[in-house]
Amino acid sequence: MDADGDDTFVAETTVDDGSVQPEDHMSAPDSNGSGLHQSVAPENAPIPQTRPDARVIDPSASNALSHEIGMVSLGSNQDPKYIGPSSGYFLARLMLNSTRQEDQAAWPSRTPAQNSPFPTALVEAMQGPLPLPGKEQARQLAEMYFDVINVQYPILHQPTFMMLLYENGLEAEHGPTGAFQVFMVLALGATVLSRRTRARLSGESYCLSALQYFDRINVENSIRGLQCLLLLTIFTMHSACMRLDVWYLNYQCIAAVLDLGLQRDINTNAGISLLEQEMRTRIFWVVLTLDRMIATMMGRPIGLRDEACDLRLPQNIDDFALHNFAQPAGSAPIGRMAFSIHLFRLAKLNSEFKYVANSIVRDTPRYAYPAVIDINEWQNGMLQQLDEWHSTIPQHPGVEYVQIVCRIRYHGLRMLLLRPSPAIPNPSSDSLRKCFDAACQGVRLLDQLYKQNMLMHAWNTPHSIVLSIITMLYCIKMVPEIARQTALDSLMSDFSAGLGVLAATGEHWSGAKRCRDILDDMIRATVRWIKDMLSQPATLDVPQHRRSSRLESTQAPPLNPYDPNLNGASAGRIGFSESLSHPITMASMTSNGPEAFLPQDPFESFLSNTAFGDQLQMGEGSNLDSIMRGLFDDFIPTYPSFS
Template identity: 25%
Template sequence: MSQLPQAASNTSRRSDVAAQISILSTSAAGERQYLGSTSGVLFADLVRASVDVPHSRHPSPPITIHSEDSPEISEEIRPDIPRELPPKKLARKLIQAYLDHDFLSYPFLTPLEIHRILDCLYGSGIASLTCYELFVIDMLFAISTAQVSKYDWRQLPSAESHHARAMSNIGGVLRLGGLQSLHAILLLCQYRTGSSIQDNSGSMWLLVGIAARMCFEMGLHKESAYQLTGPGDDDATAKRYLLQESKRRSFWSVLCMDRITSLILGRPCAIRDDDFDHVCPMEDSTIIPSPSADGHIMPFVFRHIVSYRLLCGRVVSALHRKKASDVSEQHVLQIRQELCADLEKWKQDVEQLHLEQTPQTSSSCHLSMEWYDLLYSNAMLILWRPSPLLPDVSHDAKALQFIFESAKQSITIYASLHKSRKINYSWITLQSVFLAGLSYVYACGRHFRSRWRNPSEPSLQKDPTTIEVVNDTRACSNVLVAVSERWNALRNCHEVFDRLSDAILSDAIKLQTAQAQQMAHSMVTQPVGMSNNSNFNNTLMTSRDTTTFSPLAVDTEFLHCFDDLQQLYNMQQIEDPIMELSQDWLGYLGNGSEFVEPPYQMSGY
């Protein structure tokens, strides 16, 4: 192995973490033909930058004054961080909270190993643990505390202190390479999906990309890496089998994180479907957590979560590509129909778990059928929202009805999960709730516009009532407020949504009032015993001078909000899917001619 030259510059000092693992530049764990960005001196810089530095779509000018979070300053402070272990009883509760919730969706660590580390920590002391074991236990404390603290979020949480102690060992862990380094990246990703740090989306994108390349370097994408079919009859084989299955679950955990970030950010996946040749692991009694005190064994929901993430990836790839392929519209419609059938099949498989029989004491959304209904509704939104490959069909009545129903269902379930304290207060939830709310307002606006202006345009099966709009938009706003406050996010998201929801409510009231007046007027003016159809039809023709009608309030407000949406996008408060829907809405409004109103006809009232 060749020795890397030392840096010649005396004016700038590479961080200690980067220096410690520069030796990995030519010997990253895994297959040599997959050497990538994680195999050089940039590896530590990438990880450190992903964790410490906020990201923006617009680069900022270089600065020379270091903030308290800069790598140079924090690297000097972290070794002096006092280690204040939580009481043993509390520590066990935190670990159990992790196994009861976070472990269900990312089971890359084995419960036996976690409990072994915990027992060593409180039985033999800190000195008995390696840097990797210290990092793992501190990150597990941080992840669990970040989740628990959000339900009593006004109290000062200690998740940041656990995270800071873990980061004091990150250099030694990354120097180990291999599976331990991959686990470190996965734990950092888990923490950032649930913590209250800002700018998580950009950093998650970088971290998941690093993890994906590590998987390729280690050969975890190949079935040949998993040769053992069981734990065998001796301890040595059993240990190798546990290590093998930890690698397998690590790969699928990375893939799930990759699909989530790609879907939310609207960016290409780091791991494509044809990049791997093995399937998601089935339930394995040697790895799953031990039964609870009442003897109940938690169902293995991980494979259903993986199936869902893969399905959403196929939907985005098939319907929301940036570049249209040379396929006919009919072919795309057929693909969408097949994806809808796959989604229905996935939902039926989940129902076979009978999660409604899960003990009510479980606080994890992953064991609630309501959460899987939410995933179903969110997938329906992806399937039926405007697609560049279906520019005309995307706006038909069928698609509009699916968008409205799915958005309404998503909002309802998010509100219910928030009320039952099972919601994940994360930037992922913030994006999903905002997209559901915007889709709801978008569908209502399209419907009201068709009622007022052109009865031949697609519309919903029935008018959303005023009270329905009030309840749905208020529920969405409440969840947005709750998530943004706990996530330390700027409040522009729910403020923009509140403005749009007030406008759509105004349009709903206007339509309902006009409908009542029109019906009353037709009953009074229609001649008794005569069938003068022309006179009756004339009562449905209304001129601008005799009504208070103006362009839809929600369209006007949307135009006012568009600059705010663009600013939120630039600040990474909202992501590509939200902006794509906004662009579709803006394109539908055109250049303002939509607001030049001829006399209009209210057909059907």
């Protein structure tokens, strides 16, 4: 197969002994080998630069920036982390580097006081493990979990779990695994209820109760242990208090899937029950879905390859019908499993996107699947499949939240497919218009959830909002006709909605607020640029003549953007590198006719236009590390060093 992303570089982390975090209750791996520990970096480890230079592959090539590799430093005592193409790193770099910065001193570093960690130990000292609540309260929290979380990630079988919840003598009867699952479900249910009612319900305290049992769980060698690991992963994605690295948790889950053989189709013909068959299949798809989601958000290679798995889907059988359980009146809504299966189908499309659009080694090896000959035909086919998936979202009463989640993920993947990627570095103007529409729809749906008090503020929420806003800004700049054809009030309303959601998410994830402040400045600059553009007579819109780099004229030989001899410049045209030091304006490009200095690379025209970049106050707040650190410092935790 094509290589899906570069080698992943991972830094070791240090643990702050002075702060009390939920994972402090997790002992070192025992004979069962949970492997969920952080390595301690040596004290004499070299301290990397706070703003490492981004490594660009062949910077003179026309598609260089769509291959942008971000090595983002998340902490002064850690090596930079790899953030790849699908994360949107290069779009952020384009928006924030519109003008060349000759003097790196123009980016002042933050003072140590601004980087000092929040004294969370003072807050956490007031909290602690909670005992089991009363049966009615436990039932309410458990139903919240199954209505909101388990429908997206069907980790547990509801009737089996509810019997476990109501049992007396929890640990004595069901061991540490059962106790851990009960407390983690209560933790997730409390988190959901807290976000919806805005009441202070400490999901972290129930998590602390669960983690007391974790070191006694057989994580590696049992399906129930894998369920525990998945519950911990999901809670980490919903709580900024968890200082666990989701990237590593994801690969722990993948290792357990392969070890237990969940990737293979073992069914009732092998002597297992229908319940076990379905739970094996569901858990496999939960891990695969999380892997695709995390890899896409971070721009890294997927870990569980499609060709190594039997990609059979679970049967559309709801939990209470799966094992002849009597369904209580008014309990689980009908059709819950239909949504899970539908989201699993979207994960398959996500896989294809990662395989094709984000493969950075285009010379297909002979042992891989056949290469995609016409990348634009493939893109149109993927868009058609996505539209068909969207049109078949299950329609059941009482499940509006899950329907909106499906639509948000649809627009998110559509946006990824249409914006620049290693496979299609120069999308057409029509593609960018569709990309802009998808980004706007994603922002509006997230705003709808927020206004209805249904937004969960998981880690992917700020990521979705930030990348949607940056994509909107990029599309407007590359295709100014979008701004001319869109009412300014409507555009500002979408931007305001996105910033509002980001500000609300900042109450839970500190990085979201930093991103919001940076994006606010970028949006203000964009609005000023649009007003200036609209006040001038309409001129030829150069980006209208852009075309996808894979749609070449039949009179000319096709250009291979991966040719190492390509320098990105030709006669009568300003080169990529040269344009940075000799910027030209849009007006100068069009004054001598449509073909004068017509840039082959849209990134080149973007970077060469100083009118937009001059309005961005490039300074302490508006830098790429700040916005990417805001997105990933909670997801890839850092630990302060007081040595």
